[in-house]
Amino acid sequence: MSFRTRQIRQKPPLHILKYVKSFLSAVFGLFSKASPKQKSYMLGAVLVLIGIFIVSKVMVAAYNFVTGFDAKDMVFALGEDLKKDENGYTNIVLLGDGGHVRDGADLIDTIMVASIDYKKNAVTLFSIPRDYYVKNVDWPGRINELYRNHKNKFDSEDELYSLFQTVAGDIASLEIQYYMRVNFNAFVEIVDNLDGITVDVKDDIYDPYYPNETDDGYTIFEVKKGPQEMDGEMALKFARSRKTTSDFDRAFRQQQIIQAMRDKALSEGILTKAKTIAKMYDTVKANMNTNFTLREMVSLAAFADKFDRSHLVSRVIHDDPGQNGGFLYTPEKESYGGMFVLIPFGDNLDLIHKYADLIFNHREAFWEPPKIEVLNATKASGIARNAAYQLNRFGFNVTSIDNLYDSSNEKKYLEKSVIYYYDWNQGEDAVVSPKYQSTIDALGGFINAEAVPAERLPFATNADISIVLGDDYGTALVD
Numbered sequence: 001m002s003f004r005t006r007q008i009r010q011k012p013p014l015h016i017l018k019y020v021k022s023f024l025s026a027v028f029g030l031f032s033k034a035s036p037k038q039k040s041y042m043l044g045a046v047l048v049l050i051g052i053f054i055v056s057k058v059m060v061a062a063y064n065f066v067t068g069f070d071a072k073d074m075v076f077a078l079g080e081d082l083k084k085d086e087n088g089y090t091n092i093v094l095l096g097d098g099g100h101v102r103d104g105a106d107l108i109d110t111i112m113v114a115s116i117d118y119k120k121n122a123v124t125l126f127s128i129p130r131d132y133y134v135k136n137v138d139w140p141g142r143i144n145e146l147y148r149n150h151k152n153k154f155d156s157e158d159e160l161y162s163l164f165q166t167v168a169g170d171i172a173s174l175e176i177q178y179y180m181r182v183n184f185n186a187f188v189e190i191v192d193n194l195d196g197i198t199v200d201v202k203d204d205i206y207d208p209y210y211p212n213e214t215d216d217g218y219t220i221f222e223v224k225k226g227p228q229e230m231d232g233e234m235a236l237k238f239a240r241s242r243k244t245t246s247d248f249d250r251a252f253r254q255q256q257i258i259q260a261m262r263d264k265a266l267s268e269g270i271l272t273k274a275k276t277i278a279k280m281y282d283t284v285k286a287n288m289n290t291n292f293t294l295r296e297m298v299s300l301a302a303f304a305d306k307f308d309r310s311h312l313v314s315r316v317i318h319d320d321p322g323q324n325g326g327f328l329y330t331p332e333k334e335s336y337g338g339m340f341v342l343i344p345f346g347d348n349l350d351l352i353h354k355y356a357d358l359i360f361n362h363r364e365a366f367w368e369p370p371k372i373e374v375l376n377a378t379k380a381s382g383i384a385r386n387a388a389y390q391l392n393r394f395g396f397n398v399t400s401i402d403n404l405y406d407s408s409n410e411k412k413y414l415e416k417s418v419i420y421y422y423d424w425n426q427g428e429d430a431v432v433s434p435k436y437q438s439t440i441d442a443l444g445g446f447i448n449a450e451a452v453p454a455e456r457l458p459f460a461t462n463a464d465i466s467i468v469l470g471d472d473y474g475t476a477l478v479d
Contacts, residue, residue, distance in 0.1 A: 082299050083177035087361065090116040090300075093168040095161070095181040096254075097147075106148035108181075109240065110254055111164070113172045115360050118303060122311035122367075124359050125258075126172050127251035129318065132328070133341035134167050142341055143167065157289055173353040174360065178292055184240070186287035188232030190261070193283065196231050197260040199238065207241040235260075251316040259312075313366045315359050315395065317352060318342075324395045327351045354445070355394055362442040369397040370436040370464035375457075377404040377414040377468050387469060391446065396439070400461045404468055407458045414470035417449035421465050424453045436464060443467070 082090045096110030113126040130144035139149040146163060154160045161179040169176040191197055203225055210221040221237040230238060239257045242250045292300070319342055320326040328342040344352055359366065372391070376384040384401040391398050406412045423435040432453050434440055440451045447467055457466055 082296050085175040085177070088118060089174070089360070090118075090178070091169070091172075091174045091176040092116075092178040092180060093164050093176050095164060095179065096187070097181070097183045106151065107144045108147050108164075109144060109184075110251075111143055111168060112251070112254070113168050113174065113176065115172075115174060116303065117360075117363065120311060120364060121303075121306055121308045122313070122363050123307065124313040124363050125255055125315070126356070126359065127255065127314075127316040128168060128171055129251065129316070129328070129342055131340060131342045132171070132317075133336065133343050136170070137163070137167065142339065158291055161289060161291070171349065171352060172360075173349070173356045179290060180292070181289040183287050184236055186283050187239075188236050189283040191230070191232035191235045194261065194264045196229055197235060197257070197264045198227055199230055199235070199256055199260045200227050201225050201238070205238070205241060207237075210237055210241055230260075252314070255314040255316075259309075311364070311367055313359055313363050315355075317355070321345070321393060322389060324392060325355065326393055327355060357445075358394060358442055362438055365436075365438040365442045366395060369395075370439055371399045371462065372396055372439075372465045372467060373400045373402065373461050373463035374398060375402055375404040375466060375468045377412060377417075377470050378473070379413065383469050383473065387447075387467065387473075391443075394446070396443070399463060402461075404457075405459050409459065414468060415472065417447060417470040417473045418468050419443060419447060419449050419451040419465060420454040420457065420468065421451060422454060422456055423464060439465065448472070 084090055092114045094110065094112040094114055095108050097106070097108050107130075109130060111128040111130065111132075113128070115124045115126070117123070128143060130142060132143045134140060134143050134146060137146065137150070138153065141149055146167060147160060150163055151160055154163075161181055165176040165179055201223055205221065205223045207221040209218050212219045221241050223234070223238060228234075235257055239254045240250065241253075315325055317325045317327050319328045319330060321329075327345055329345055330340065331343055333339060344350075374384040374388045374391070384403070388398040388401045404412045404414070419440065421434045421436060421440060425433045425435075427433065434451070434453070443451075443465075447469075449467070449470075454466075460466060
């Protein structure tokens with residue numbers, strides 16, 4: 001035991017110090033030559049390109065090269081408080097453009113809102129399709145044209161990108177404090193610097209219309225279902241392909257790529273390699289815009305050190321009303337100058353804001369979503385089906401619908417609706433604490449019913465929660 005203690009306290013071997021010196025020289029060399037704004041760009045780029053929070057691992061890796069020395073507290077003490085909204089969230093709009101492989105100059109291909117909840121160690125990603133039509137701006141158009149249509153109006157890039165903060169914040173019903181913009185040139189190089197990533201492809205993709213590098217023709221992109229090893233170019237094509245799928249599938253794949261990059265960067269000790277880190281800084285230096293300061297990045301890194309990936313929620317709004325997030329539709333092209341656009345149902349943001357309230361303010365309901373059954377206890381037909389349809393649309397995990405039956409297998413009727421839950425704890429003070437309290441709270445915005453603990457109903461499925469609709473239930477959850 002004493003031998004081990006002496007070994008730990010010994011000075012680190014010379015070859016490790018050599019790597020430390022090489023790493024620090026590379027990093028601080030970049031900083032010394034950069035303007036203050038470029039310095040914040042460099043750290044910001046690392047953050048967004050490899051999963052928003054990887055920058056913390058870069059910082060810690062630099063100091064932990066020295067055996068037995070943990071400088072986390074010292075590094076994080078240099079941070080500056082991040083801006084937050086009234087709920088205590090830090091909200092960021094993440095933007096991606098095509099770089100050298102784009103199919104339209106000055107178009108923003110990726111628009112995603114990231115919301116950080118420090119109390120819950122949670123992050124929600126909310127993707128907005130590029131064809132979403134923005135009307136309350138000087139030059140209305142699709143959201144991916146916002147930069148191109150307004151770039152001559154503003155004197156600085158900060159002002160121009162702040163327009164995305166306003167527009168995305170209006171859609172997501174959030175006050176957005178920060179923006180990060182990166183082009184896909186950096187994306188390709190970062191994935192290659194990580195020696196590739198592994199992505200679980202959900203469905204086969206065959207896209208013969210992927211733009212070639214000179215944008216004057218097409219090339220074929222094909223990938224099979226299942227875990228796939230991807231280099232930078234393949235990952236980019238996977239993230240951007242849409243002609244044979246959809247913008248909504250693409251938004252989901254982009255979120256997959258971010259998570260895969262984060263996983264790879266945290267695995268196999270990649271971020272303890274000085275050369276790899278230096279390459280990342282070189283790559284992102286010229287390919288990133290952000291309004292984060294360097295000290296704010298350090299504070300974000302402190303949060304990253306304790307972030308729980310199981311508390312990540314990823315959502316996309318789209319035009320299939322029968323599926324989770326389906327709150328958009330395609331209007332007649334003639335009304336929009338012949339353009340294909342997407343606009344919200346009802347021509348207002350009410351449904352999207354109700355959805356946003358769930359995924360941002362009740363986000364824990366979606367970490368481990370319980371199975372829900374909807375039971376009709378009225379004489380009207382189709383009640384349970386209608387309720388299940390709309391609950392699924394808002395992201396609840398409805399697994400079955402049926403009528404309510406008694407122990408004799410006879411249909412049972414109720415005057416009042418009720419929500420039964422089957423998993424709870426009861427304290428010494430007789431207070432009952434449901435396992436899925438957050439989901440029950442969220443359901444309160446849709447079903448006007450008391451939630452009570454219960455033994456499993458006769459003929460019930462293996463659902464965790466049963467919503468029983470009585471005569472007091474309206475025929476529609478939302479308009």
